[in-house]
Amino acid sequence: MKGNHSIKFLFIFLLMALSPFFLSLFHLNLLIEILILGIFALSLNLLVGYTGLVSLGHAAFFGIGAYASGIVAKELSPNLIATLPVSLLVSILVSSIIGMFCMKVSGFYFLMLTLAFSQMIYSFIHQSTDLTGGTNGLSGIPSPQLGGVDFSNPVFLYYLILLIFAAVFTGLSVLVRSPFGQVLIGIRENETRMKSMGYNTTLYKYSSFIIAGALGGVAGSLYTNFNGFISPSDVYWTMSGSVLIMVIIGGAGTMAGPVLGAGLIVILETIVSSYTNMWMLIIGVIFILFVVFFPKGIVGIGNSLVNNLAKSKPLYNESKPEAVYKKDA
Amino acid sequence: MDIIGAQLVNGVSYGLLLFVITCGLALVFGILGVLNLAHGSLYMIGAYIAYSVTVNSTENFWIALIIAPIAVALLSLLIETTLLRLTYHLGHLSQVLLTFGLAYVFHDLASMVWGSNVLTVALPPSLSGTTTLFNQNFPTYRLVVIGIGLVLAAALWFIQEKTRWGAIIRAGLCDKEMISALGINIKLVLTIVFIIGGFLAGFGGVIAAPILGLYPSMEFQTLILALVVLVIGGLGSIAGTFAASILIGLVETFSKYLMPELSLFLVFGLMAVILVVKPNGLLGKKVA
Numbered sequence: 001m002k003g004n005h006s007i008k009f010l011f012i013f014l015l016m017a018l019s020p021f022f023l024s025l026f027h028l029n030l031l032i033e034i035l036i037l038g039i040f041a042l043s044l045n046l047l048v049g050y051t052g053l054v055s056l057g058h059a060a061f062f063g064i065g066a067y068a069s070g071i072v073a074k075e076l077s078p079n080l081i082a083t084l085p086v087s088l089l090v091s092i093l094v095s096s097i098i099g100m101f102c103m104k105v106s107g108f109y110f111l112m113l114t115l116a117f118s119q120m121i122y123s124f125i126h127q128s129t130d131l132t133g134g135t136n137g138l139s140g141i142p143s144p145q146l147g148g149v150d151f152s153n154p155v156f157l158y159y160l161i162l163l164i165f166a167a168v169f170t171g172l173s174v175l176v177r178s179p180f181g182q183v184l185i186g187i188r189e190n191e192t193r194m195k196s197m198g199y200n201t202t203l204y205k206y207s208s209f210i211i212a213g214a215l216g217g218v219a220g221s222l223y224t225n226f227n228g229f230i231s232p233s234d235v236y237w238t239m240s241g242s243v244l245i246m247v248i249i250g251g252a253g254t255m256a257g258p259v260l261g262a263g264l265i266v267i268l269e270t271i272v273s274s275y276t277n278m279w280m281l282i283i284g285v286i287f288i289l290f291v292v293f294f295p296k297g298i299v300g301i302g303n304s305l306v307n308n309l310a311k312s313k314p315l316y317n318e319s320k321p322e323a324v325y326k327k328d329a
Numbered sequence: 330m331d332i333i334g335a336q337l338v339n340g341v342s343y344g345l346l347l348f349v350i351t352c353g354l355a356l357v358f359g360i361l362g363v364l365n366l367a368h369g370s371l372y373m374i375g376a377y378i379a380y381s382v383t384v385n386s387t388e389n390f391w392i393a394l395i396i397a398p399i400a401v402a403l404l405s406l407l408i409e410t411t412l413l414r415l416t417y418h419l420g421h422l423s424q425v426l427l428t429f430g431l432a433y434v435f436h437d438l439a440s441m442v443w444g445s446n447v448l449t450v451a452l453p454p455s456l457s458g459t460t461t462l463f464n465q466n467f468p469t470y471r472l473v474v475i476g477i478g479l480v481l482a483a484a485l486w487f488i489q490e491k492t493r494w495g496a497i498i499r500a501g502l503c504d505k506e507m508i509s510a511l512g513i514n515i516k517l518v519l520t521i522v523f524i525i526g527g528f529l530a531g532f533g534g535v536i537a538a539p540i541l542g543l544y545p546s547m548e549f550q551t552l553i554l555a556l557v558v559l560v561i562g563g564l565g566s567i568a569g570t571f572a573a574s575i576l577i578g579l580v581e582t583f584s585k586y587l588m589p590e591l592s593l594f595l596v597f598g599l600m601a602v603i604l605v606v607k608p609n610g611l612l613g614k615k616v617a
Contacts, residue, residue, distance in 0.1 A: 054422060101601050105608050108364055111425070112560045113604055119553060120597040127590050237549070241429065248426060278441065284433030291426045292415050 016162055020155045030270060032158050034263045035165045036222045041246040041258035042172055043215030048244065049253035050176055051208045052188030056111050056240050057118030058216055060098070063235030065091045065217030067125060069224040070138040078142040080151075080160075084221055091217025092210060094121075099209040103202050106191075115237060122235045137231030144225040151225070161222055168215060173255050175211075184208055188253075245283065249290050251297025260298045334463035336586050337579070342471040344578020345478025348571055349536050351555040352485060353529030355570040358559065360502050360522045362421055363413065367428040369552030370435035371527050375401045375534025376543055377443045380450050390453045390535075398531035405527025409520050436548065445545040450538040470539060477536060482571050489567065498522060557600045563610025572611055 020028055044058045065087040072086045098117045105113055125132045132138060143152035144160075151157045175181050183204050186194045194201050224230050233239070242265065250261025265283070272279055294301055354368040365371075375397040382393040408431065416423040451457070452470055459466040489495040500508045501518050509515040541547070554577070562573030580599060584592040603610065 054425075101605055104605050108421070108425075109560065109604060109608065111364075112556050113601065115553065116557065116560075116597040116600045120594055120601075123593040123597075127594075237553070241433075244426075244429075278437045280433040281437035281441075284430045284437070287433065288412065288427055288430035291423055291430060292412065292419075295419060295423060 013166065020158055025154060028154055028158055030266060032154070032161055032226055034259075034266045035161050036219055036226060037243070037246065037262040037266060038259040039165055039168050039222065040216055040219035040243055041250065041262045042168060042255070043212045043219060044243050045247045045252060045258040046172060046176070046184075046208055046215070047212045048247050049257070050181060050188060051184045051205055053106075053205065053209070054111050054244075055114040056237065056244065057114030057116070058212070058243055059235050059237065059239035060114075060118035060121040061091045061095055061213040061216030062220035062223070062239065062243075063121060063125060063230075064094050065220030066224040066230045066234060067132055067138065067220075068217070069221035070141045070230050071131065073141050073144070073224070074138065078144050080144050080146040080225070083144065083225065084218070087217045087221035088214055091220070092214045095210045095213025095217075099206050099213070102209065103206050115240070118235070118237060118240055122232060122237070125235055126232045132232075135232060137229060139229045141224055141228045141230070143228060157226060161226070164218070164222065168218070169255065169259075176255070180204070180207075242283075245287050249287065249297055251299030254297075254299040257297050257299040264298070331463045331465060335465040335467070336582055338462060338467060338475075339471065340579035340582035341575060342475050342578070343582055344575035346474050346537055346540060347554065347558050347578055348478050348574035349474070349481055350530075350533035350551060351558045351570055351574060352481065352567065353526040353533065354555050355559055355562070355567055356485070356529065357523055357526035359566065360498055361519055363424045363428070363523075364421070365428045365526065366425060366552065367408070367431040367435060368526070368530055368555060369548035370432045370439075371401050371405065371530035372534040372537070372551055373439055373548035374404065374435065375531030376450070376538040376547070377439055377534075378531070379535040379538045380443070380448050380543055383450055388453050390450075390456070394532070394535050397535045398528045401531025401534070402524045402528040405524050406520070409523040413523065432548065432552070436546070440545060443543075448543040450543070452539050474536060474540070482567075485567055554596075557596060561600055561603050561610055566610070569611050
């Protein structure tokens with residue numbers, strides 16, 4: 001089963017690596033956007049899907065990373081060695097401060113407290129006109145550089161972002177399979193029990209919150225580098241809403257889900273916006289359908305399809321020993 | 330001194346307006362355990378219906394006060410019976426997400442029907458005058474809002490604490506299985522409470538429309554403010570919601586007067602501090 005997975009990943013990675021050769025510039029830019037929002041959705045998924053903390057304020061970290069990157073690129077240097085670490089540091093700092101407050105509460109209160117903090121950051125960005133450009137946002141951000149390479153060429157930028165995406169994806173996959181990730185899943189399933197087993201659940205949740213915030217900041221920083229523009233609407237709570245929608249539609253608590261969700265939303269938005277501006281209506285209806293009928297998201301639908309196929313020929317079903325066991329019993 | 334008195338009246342008026350908007354949300358959350366993120370959208374629809382009814386004659390405001398809440402209540406009935414009921418077994422998170430999706434849908438539906446211009450609702454002549462208080466002229470309607478808020482709060486308190494219906498609702502809040510074992514149709518109770526929540530949202534929309542106006546994405550701004558009030562007051566407590574509404578009204582009015590650029594920041598900051606000091610809100614009970 002493991003070998004099968006590596007082959008699949010290798011295939012996907014090859015496909016992604018070769019895509020600049022057969023995709024048009026428009027589609028390549030679309031793919032870049034999917035990868036960036038994929039990182040963003042993956043970071044939220046660590047909180048929502050694995051730790052069981054539903055945040056409605058994740059755009060705060062995206063925005064902080066994006067603005068930090070934009071300000072550094074404009075004022076100091078557009079070199080990635082400067083912009084990316086600054087974004088990472090600032091978002092770690094802010095998420096550790098916000099996290100200290102948010103760890104005191106759970107459930108609905110957590111949802112609303114994250115929302116309140118993200119709105120505070122939004123109003124801060126909105127009002128500090130000198131630093132962030134206020135309502136107008138930051139424009140004319142120079143395109144990123146690294147060493148002698150200028151990333152204004154979208155193909156170079158694509159490879160850079162693909163590399164970062166692969167690193168984040170692999171890193172998070174390892175993380176959620178590690179003992180640390182298993183504790184997070186334990187907290188999602190039954191926090192009281194984890195506590196009684198002697199785990200300091202608050203510390204684990206806090207770490208998860210900071211990691212999610214830091215990666216959100218990275219996604220924001222890449223977004224600024226890609227767009228050359230950032231506006232307060234990218235920090236608004238509708239942004240938090242759409243990334244939550246990506247995670248839920250794709251399938252919370254899986255690695256592939258959030259990326260698929262990001263892909264679906266970006267592609268759908270591009271297609272729909274050429275026909276109608278009723279985008280929120282359409283995404284709302286799709287979201288409701290998923291919440292009511294497919295709560296496990298796209299990955300859940302895929303899994304149940306695979307399981308149905310496997311059920312029809314149980315003899316070859318080696319990957320799911322428990323299913324075979326049930327049949328014998 | 331007069332200035333402070335005037336700000337005090339404005340603050341209380343704004344606070345009670347917040348209470349009128351939020352009480353439906355608090356009621357639904359307290360009894361159904363459903364955090365209705367579409368509450369702002371129901372409020373918006375109430376306000377837009379009020380606009381449509383009053384656009385030709387301001388005297389129709391009184392008719393709007395009846396039609397809009399009933400229309401929104403019917404819409405809530407539709408939502409509860411067709412969608413929300415499907416998610417009761419899926420847990421609270423699914424309900425929050427469902428209502429969040431509904432908020433998206435209503436946002437576009439409203440802009441399809443009423444466009445995305447900034448609109449205002451005019452008051453009938455009997456309400457649009459001014460009244461002198463603390464040597465200052467106040468719009469009469471601000472004082473009327475204070476009266477409406479107080480009456481609504483008293484009525485909600487009376488119904489919840491002193492009537493048989495209130496007793497059933499409070500019992501349903503404590504133990505749903507037990508109350509249905511006692512022969513009460515709890516499903517019907519939940520539906521009715523959700524309809525009342527919708528009615529109150531529509532009513533709040535009509536009351537607030539002349540003051541806050543109508544503009545695109547008004548529902549999200551209202552929803553966030555209502556959530557802040559709900560959290561500060563404590564989830565599921567009408568008395569707490571009342572206290573929090575007044576508090577937020579005063580804080581926002583005075584901070585707008587003293588340091589306008591910080592007002593939104595202060596309101597959210599206050600929420601964060603209260604949540605950390607008293608995690609269940611001012612008067613809330615523990616929510617699992």
